[in-house]
Amino acid sequence: MFYVSPAGDDSGQGSFEHPFRTLERARSAAREVPGEVVVRLRGGTHLLTRPFELTEADSGTVYEAYGHGSAEREEAVVSGGRPITGWRERDGVWRAEVGDLEVRQLYVDGRRAARAAIPGLPGAAEATGTGYVTDSAEPLGWRSAEFVHRGVYPWTEARLAMAAATADGDRTVITMAQPGFGWATELYNSTWEGSTSRGPGLPTAIENEPGFLREPGTFVLDRSRPGEHVLLYLPLPGEDPARTTVVAPVLETLVRVAGARDVAFRGLVFADATWLRPGRPEGFVHYHGSGYYEGGGVETAVLGEGASVTYPTDSVTIPACVRFEETVGARIEGCRFTRLGASGLGVSGGEGLTVRGCDFDTLSAGGIVVSGSRGTLLEDNRVRRTGLEFSGSPGIAVTGTHGCVVANNEVGEVPHCGIVAGAGEGTRILRNLTVDTMQVLADGGGVYMSGPQGEGAEVRGNVIEDTRTPYNFGLYLDYGASGVTVEENVVLRADNTSVLHVGPPLENVVFRGNFWDADPLGHDDPPSGVTYEGNVTIKDERELNAATEGIRARAGLLRPRG
Structure with a gap:
């Protein structure tokens, strides 16, 4: 067990009475101890002068706020600001x-x-x-x-x-x-x-x-x-x-964890980082979601007779200020990501990462961005006031994942989509609550799924309210989504509740037992790749709420937070 305090001294022992001053000193000490090591951060602002990096040598280390999980928890802020x-x-x-x-x-x-x-x-x-x-x-x-x-x-x-x-x-x-x-x-x-x-x-x-x-x-x-x-x-x-x-904010990256196993962060606040590239001559040529263009060529998508747009053959993802790359068994629990100039948390590759009970707010881009990982669990997180500078950023985005579960999160006050799932294998979006999405840009939804999903993908038990801009679909499957069961969701106060005819067409998609306050576009003539059965449209909001009381009670955060 080691302790770190903004008032500490790196020449000390790292004990409760004589804590270290910097995270780097604590990391060095933890590497000398076999097995799991816990590093506790005392309250205050822990200013970083360079990114804090963990590697395979730091496997098994836990960084947590002092008193995490108790009423005595102190607010330990890891800051890249000046x-x-x-x-x-x-x-x-x-x-x-x-x-x-x-x-x-x-x-x-x-x-x-x-x-x-x-x-x-x-x-x-x-x-x-x-x-x-x-x-x-x-x-x-x-x-x-x-x-x-x-x-x-x-x-x-x-x-x-x-x-x-x-x-x-x-x-x-x-x-x-x-x-x-x-x-x-x-x-x-x-x-x-x-x-x-x-x-x-x-x-x-x-x-x-x-x-x-x-x-x-x-x-x-x-x-x-x-x-x-x-x-x-x-x-x-x-x-x-x-x-x-x-x-x-001065640093662009606060924390980077690469190749480590079983590391954890608990109860910490990550704050005050930036992203400077958009102000340079390259600018920020945004296309969709968290992606932007930096050359390489474009292609043309035909949207219908006399309608087309060009799109990039390749795109780059907005970086995150806290990054986990190719980790195994990592855990981020009870943390807050705030005052960040890019995305909050980025996960690429790896296996078995859990993000649970965290808050994401006041971010220039998205809250959580996951790509190419296996077995990721995003549960009981609250995402709000994101996309403040890059308005296309989703609250939560996952793509190229295998067996990713996005469950019981609450997403609100975001400028575009609440939860986005790109092409992947077996993505499950379960019992989430999205409110006040699509506040700035259009053509998206509270929950948006795009591209093939393999088998076993689910969009189930979600409550999607107040999808704001004109030209949106509260629950939106798009661009050839396939292998998805869409069941027992509730959608109300959207421009359109959903849409069944998209291009490329939906394949092997089942809409069953959903509740809407207006019929989805194409419900009366589903395409061949869509099964549409047992869905209920109730236009009176009080009746709709009464009929869906059980679904609504299970959606959103597992533990309410103030």
Whole structure:
């Protein structure tokens, strides 16, 4: 047993009375002890200056908050942030010189501050092959602007950096950074109802210029002088630089576990990490879910007569700030993932990982992303307020898995899909509750399953409420989903409860005993690959709730949390 405290000393023994100061020192000590070792973190913020990494040499080690599982549990925060001090106030704006620090997110007394923004290009603007032209002179003063393109496709949101703005007579010519803008022009091409579009189009918002700093509680990173960046913050009423704690995330990876067996994290808080790539010339050319494009070619999907979109032949996944790679028997229990600039937890490969009783909130991307693993269990987790910067990110996403179980989770307040399962083997999505999904982008659902699932896949006992945007399907099987039983689910207050006719078509799919407040599209003429039987439509919400009381009681968290 070893102890770590922010007030400790690495020259100590790591005992309760003389704890270590750093996780690295505790890791070294644990490696010298055979068998399972428990490292207990005392309350406070454990600041990391580099990612904390565990390997096969750390197999059997448990890292847990002191008092985990009892009323005496202390809040131990593993943080990759840097406190910002040295503020000077001028004209009501706080200013801090931060050197070459890149800041995409900022937390003020724990609250996520928004980047200052305006709603699109000023003046009469149009797109060009290399950027934009406008009759407004305002962009001539921009140096750090990032263009946001929401809804290029209904399910996409791109972010692209501006390179320069120059005057051309009474026009302003905006040149966008490459290769990101070129990739966006290559990827985003569609035809719909006789209309063809090419490229990302006009931005829906522009962020991060000092002139945008008009709303209290927002910030800007002024990068006009390379290596001499200035952080600007317009405070909320009552905030005082002498009393207010401001933290900028610095590390992109907090924890990486690779190749270890039977490691565990219990009761810890993982906080204050970032992801800087979207602000670089490559930008963030989003396509779907947690995937984005960085070249390699595109293909065309025909959606129907006279309708098509281009899509990437290959895509890259948004990284996670806490990563488990090729582990066996790992456990993450009772932890919180918060104030993170990418996805919260990423799992790739490996076998037998369990994520239970964790909270995921205030994340730029998704909560949990799992790919290529076997026997993963995601149970009793709460995911909310995710996708705050990358709006296509699902709350929970699994793809390429074998025997993955997603059970009794609660997902809400997310900008796109709640739970996503891509092609895999035997994925089971059981007794989850999704509420307030699809808040920003369209064409998704509270639960979305795409691609072949082998045999034994289930979507059972889930309650899907309030799927918000127009053009969604609360319970959505898509793109050739096959080998799935969809049974005893409840869907209400969606644009469409479900859809049976998709392309490629569904195969070997059974819809049985589900309850809806409106008939799914195609229910009266199911395709040949779909069995549709014993499903019930009850339009009166009180009657629907009464009829599904048992299903609703079993869905969602196993242990309610405040």
